[in-house]
Amino acid sequence: AQSVTQLGSHVSVSEGALVLLRCNYSSSVPPYLFWYVQYPNQGLQLLLKYTSAATLVKGINGFEAEFKKSETSFHLTKPSAHMSDAAEYFCAVSDPSGGYQKVTFGTGTKLQVIP
Amino acid sequence: EPEVTQTPSHQVTQMGQEVILRCVPISNHLYFYWYRQILGQKVEFLVSFYNNEISEKSEIFDDQFSVERPDGSNFTLKIRSTKLEDSAMYFCASSGSREGQETQYFGPGTRLLVL
Numbered sequence: 001a002q003s004v005t006q007l008g009s010h011v012s013v014s015e016g017a018l019v020l021l022r023c024n025y026s027s028s029v030p031p032y033l034f035w036y037v038q039y040p041n042q043g044l045q046l047l048l049k050y051t052s053a054a055t056l057v058k059g060i061n062g063f064e065a066e067f068k069k070s071e072t073s074f075h076l077t078k079p080s081a082h083m084s085d086a087a088e089y090f091c092a093v094s095d096p097s098g099g100y101q102k103v104t105f106g107t108g109t110k111l112q113v114i115p
Numbered sequence: 116e117p118e119v120t121q122t123p124s125h126q127v128t129q130m131g132q133e134v135i136l137r138c139v140p141i142s143n144h145l146y147f148y149w150y151r152q153i154l155g156q157k158v159e160f161l162v163s164f165y166n167n168e169i170s171e172k173s174e175i176f177d178d179q180f181s182v183e184r185p186d187g188s189n190f191t192l193k194i195r196s197t198k199l200e201d202s203a204m205y206f207c208a209s210s211g212s213r214e215g216q217e218t219q220y221f222g223p224g225t226r227l228l229v230l
Contacts, residue, residue: 034218036221042224043221044158044206045221090158092158101213102173103208103219107157108157
């Protein structure tokens with residue numbers, strides 16, 4: 001079964017500092033990977049997705065993620081954190097069992113941005 | 116931009132009562148999903164629905180749950196006899212296909228509290 005593991009349930013960065021949120025995947029087939037963001041009291045918004053076209057994927061709000069097969073990783077980065085980036089971030093994988101009908105989420109990483 | 120909407124945003128109910136959570140998927144989408152997120156835990160897949168049938172469901176989706184598309188726009192999740200452990204945020208999602216790289220678009224969620 002497909003799964004993702006997010007390292008670090010809480011990450012704190014200073015405003016202007018690099019954001020690095022870690023995600024490792026486990027998949028028996030080439031995976032489709034996603035990062036979603038959840039702002040307080042809101043739903044899940046897609047940040048970016050990897051669909052095998054390019055290993056470096058750019059998303060909204062200045063975020064990007066790099067797919068590294070050798071490391072089974074899909075870490076999310078942003079060069080300079082803004083206060084508005086404070087949210088919970090979920091790495092997810094599209095599960096091919098049953099025909100890609102479900103997305104399996106990681107446990108989430110809460111990002112705190114310190115002024 | 117088209118979006119998934121959900122009503123109500125919050126619902127409080129007594130244990131044993133029936134609740135219906137409503138969703139309006141993106142209009143040209145054909146695949147519909149329900150997920151839930153118990154407070155502090157990760158987002159979990161409940162069920163997928165296509166062509167007026169359940170196409171996949173998780174072990175969480177037992178006989179007390181049902182889904183329906185009563186008309187051309189709404190997609191509902193019914194919990195027949197709520198339990199305390201059903202308290203969670205319930206997210207509806209929709210997608211245009213079930214290809215692995217297809218994005219599932221999520222609604223803002225309904226926060227259900229069972230007393």
